[in-house]
Amino acid sequence: MFRMVQRPIGLLATSLVFLSGPFLHAQAPILDEPGYKPTLTFDVATIRLAPPPGPNFHVSVSSPAHSSRFEATNLPMKTLLQIAYGFDAPIAGAPDWVANTFYDIQARSDEAADARLAKLPENEVRLEKRNAIRVLLAERMDLKTHLETRNSAIYNLVIFKGGVKMQPVPTPPPPADGEPSPPPPPSNVQTHGSQHGLEFVGTSAPLRAITAALSAMVEAPVVDKTGLTGTYNYTLQFGREWSARDPESWPSIFTAVQEQLGLKLEAVHEDVPNLIVDTITKPTEN
Template identity: 35%
Template sequence: MALLKLLLPLFLATQLAHAQTSTPSFEVATIKPAAPSPDGHTHINYPPDGRFSAINITLRALMQWAYAMPEKQILDGPAWLATTRFDIQAKVDDDQIKPFTPDPNHEIMRHMVQALLADRFLLKLHQETRTMPAYDLIFAKGGSKLQPTQSNGKTISSGRTYFNGQGLTTTIIAQELSQITGRIVVDKTNLTDRYDLKLQWTPDDAPVTDNSAPSLFTAIQEQLGLKLEPTKEPVPVLVIDQLDPPTPN
């Protein structure tokens, strides 16, 4: 963990520097207020042909994807960062498509989106390490109940009362629990495999019946064999120095 805390700032600095120098770049990009979404969900698509689209997305959510940084660790910025939604379509020049073929983790596309944010939203930011309220994800009494994955890929489905996943590491599970709890969750399990899980709970403000699922924190212990322990942790963050509405298409 200590080594990770030392390496993360270096990794983030590399990410920020790479965004300024990487090629290829988008030939054209259109950014519009989001149209009414049929399902209310956000969709990010980046097939290996140099196209990128983000539908019904907030800038905070797009930054989470572009910088591989949980939303709770993206700080400051205007109020509309997490509320105003956009539809974004972008494409590279046909002559620049080749680099995307051997890019299975889509790092090239992430850097291009970083550059797009800097160009069209005048985004300026820096990275720091800050001590923030957090939860440590640890083993509950009796140990983990996570099931080894039966999937070759990764799927996540979550809502107000459930979180289902296939092929997930505990690091990804911690990131999803961070979104659900509203507080940074740090994986302290040291588990290295991938797992399948189904987590169901009853929100605190929902009526309780005899058939109700347990509260979130109880469900995590009973169904996953894990526990969220309140703490404070030094974590890497991105601090927004400037972010403006998008420039015209």
């Protein structure tokens, strides 16, 4: 599970969002496997308006890879849309409350669904859980969307001059004959707020996790063009709106990515699928 924690610094913007589990794959909002038809839905789900953000405000998402359970605290609906449809598609047409109203969500299916998910490969689990969230959005919020190709601002993530500054996680030694391969070390990313800005601390993080986080911060798709295939430990510190007047504010996210990760966000305009929100209503208490 990836958890975002804010130290007491006042109210933060809705950019305090990080995602876990099978949703770390930043994908366009189309079926990755056209021949695979997900069917998972939630048997029990509650969506409640979160209390007003206070000094200890935090955003968290828990979605175990081989369980139907999905839980979120203080989650903006815009982020739930991104979880359901992918982080590589700009969202257009949504009312303002989708980005600036926070909700607590608890949803799950039954034990039979959990047993089925446990037997599926990761990519199919991701599609199943996306489907369950899409159905939830349609049933509880009357969500209707369509895809429309528009010329939009996106960012390509490339290696900056001087090379990567993140610490690569060593590949585990091959198993002995007849022994199963050891599981990869779990990925973990924590985000801390301070008067200087935001700090991301990543452990065993693949590039897809990094691009997903950056997409949320720059509010535009970030496409991995680095060619890197490993996992990395890193710390990324960058300023935000509330730290602009702090004389010790951390640099902009664009400068920080270059100086601290050895990567670069290159702005381009391309024709990409946009997720157009035709209708959405606020969920009623349940």
